[in-house]
Each structure stands twice: as C-alpha cells, then as structure tokens.
Amino acid sequence: QKEVEQDPGPLSVPEGAIVSLNCTYSNSAFQYFMWYRQYSRKGPELLMYTYSSGNKEDGRFTAQVDKSSKYISLFIRDSQPSDSATYLCAMSANRGSTLGRLYFGRGTQLTVWP
Amino acid sequence: DADVTQTPRNRITKTGKRIMLECSQTKGHDRMYWYRQDPGLGLRLIYYSFDVKDINKGEISDGYSVSRQAQAKFSLSLESAIPNQTALYFCATSGSGTGEETQYFGPGTRLLVL
Numbered sequence: 571q572k573e574v575e576q577d578p579g580p581l582s583v584p585e586g587a588i589v590s591l592n593c594t595y596s597n598s599a600f601q602y603f604m605w606y607r608q609y610s611r612k613g614p615e616l617l618m619y620t621y622s623s624g625n626k627e628d629g630r631f632t633a634q635v636d637k638s639s640k641y642i643s644l645f646i647r648d649s650q651p652s653d654s655a656t657y658l659c660a661m662s663a664n665r666g667s668t669l670g671r672l673y674f675g676r677g678t679q680l681t682v683w684p
Numbered sequence: 685d686a687d688v689t690q691t692p693r694n695r696i697t698k699t700g701k702r703i704m705l706e707c708s709q710t711k712g713h714d715r716m717y718w719y720r721q722d723p724g725l726g727l728r729l730i731y732y733s734f735d736v737k738d739i740n741k742g743e744i745s746d747g748y749s750v751s752r753q754a755q756a757k758f759s760l761s762l763e764s765a766i767p768n769q770t771a772l773y774f775c776a777t778s779g780s781g782t783g784e785e786t787q788y789f790g791p792g793t794r795l796l797v798l
Contacts, residue, residue: 576726578724602785604785604786606789611792612791612792613688613774613776613789613790613791613792614727614774614789615789616786616787616788619785619786658726658727660787662785671729671732671742672785672787674726674727675726676724676725676726677726677727
C-alpha cells in the first residue's frame with residue numbers, strides 16, 4: 571500500500587462547478603499537507619499549504635485536513651477553465667526530520683470545460 | 685529568470701548511453717531533489733541532498749547516480765540508459781527551517797530512451 575492514495579481521475583466538470591479533490595494517507599506522523607498544481611508540460615507549483623488539522627482558505631481554494639480520518643481535501647469553488655491541470659497532494663512528517671521527504675499522491679487530472 | 689532551471693528540456697538517447705541531466709537554482713536553498721514522473725505513478729523520489737556533502741537515496745535510485753557540485757547545482761546521471769527510464773524528470777529545491785516542507789520544482793526534462 572502506498573503511503574498516500576489519490577484517485578487519478580480524470581475528472582471533468584463544467585465551468586462554475588465546485589470541485590472536490592481528495593487524498594488518504596496511512597502514516598500518522600504526517601503533519602504538513604500540501605496541494606500542488608501541475609499544468610501540462612510544466613513542473614508542479616505549490617497551491618496550498620496546511621499544518622496539522624483544520625481548514626485553510628485562499629480565494630476560490632479551500633484545503634481541509636482531517637488527521638483523525640487521515641484524509642485531506644481540496645475544494646475549488648466557481649471552477650474556471652484555467653483550473654484545468656493535474657492536482658497532486660503531498661505531505662511530510664515532523665519538521666527537522668532527517669528524511670525531509672515529501673510523499674506525493676499520484677495526482678488527479680482535472681478538466682473544466684466552458 | 686526561473687529560480688530552478690533544468691537542462692536539457694528534452695532528450696532522446698539510445699539504450700546503453702550515458703546521459704546527464706543538470707539542475708541549477710538561484711533560490712539559495714540547501715536541499716535539492718530529483719524525481720521522475722510516470723503516467724499513473726505520480727512523482728517518485730530518486731535522490732536527495734541536504735547539503736553539498738550529504739547525498740541520500742530515494743525510493744528508486746537503482747540505475748541512477750547524482751553529483752552535488754555546489755549548493756546551487758545537482759546533476760543526475762544515467763550511466764547506461766534503458767528504455768524503462770523513459771520519463772519526465774524533475775529537480776526540486778527546498779530551504780531549511782521555516783517552510784522547509786515546501787519544494788519548488790523546475791520545468792522538467794523529458795527523456796526518451798530508445
């Protein structure tokens with residue numbers, strides 16, 4: 571079992587829809603949770619960053635972390651065609667760990683059609 | 685100018701050839717990483733380096749080697765390329781201390797091994 575599971579999709583929604591992207595994980599040591607967005611033929615770029623449990627909102631994007639369920643989500647409101655990309659969740663354990671690694675999900679491919 | 689650059693951006697090579705992929709960064713970060721990305725498998729860590737004298741194997745290091753020539757430069761070598769090393773390769777960097785969990789990616793190198 572991979573440490574981070576993410577449904578690869580693809581997911582196709584109309585413009586204006588609310589999009590929900592999710593990841594589950596097995597390592598209870600994970601405390602730092604990130605969402606990266608990757609456009610076609612580009613490198614991943616950080617979209618959202620959350621520490622421990624709770625919600626974080628940034629414009630149309632909301633990241634949620636439920637550590638008790640080992641489940642994280644990214645919500646996109648009023649989705650736009652420019653949101654079409656692959657979204658990767660990533661997480662890591664305690665800061666200062668000699669591992670210092672990010673564990674990535676496989677990514678979910680999202681298409682928002684006009 | 686991009687903070688993390690990779691050369692070449694695209695490369696076609698033949699089985700058995702030696703090839704080097706190079707990464708440079710101007711972010712002043714100590715930590716650098718090499719990943720490969722394959723459809724359906726997400727990002728997998730090949731090697732990582734926390735400073736010039738520290739090199740660590742990732743989850744799929746067999747068939748690869750690295751060199752950290754300076755804080756800003758981290759090269760990945762395929763000593764004898766094979767077709768299943770055909771993939772998209774990304775270099776990434778991160779700082780230490782606050783925000784060390786966040787990694788910044790280069791644009792990628794698309795490698796085809798015939």
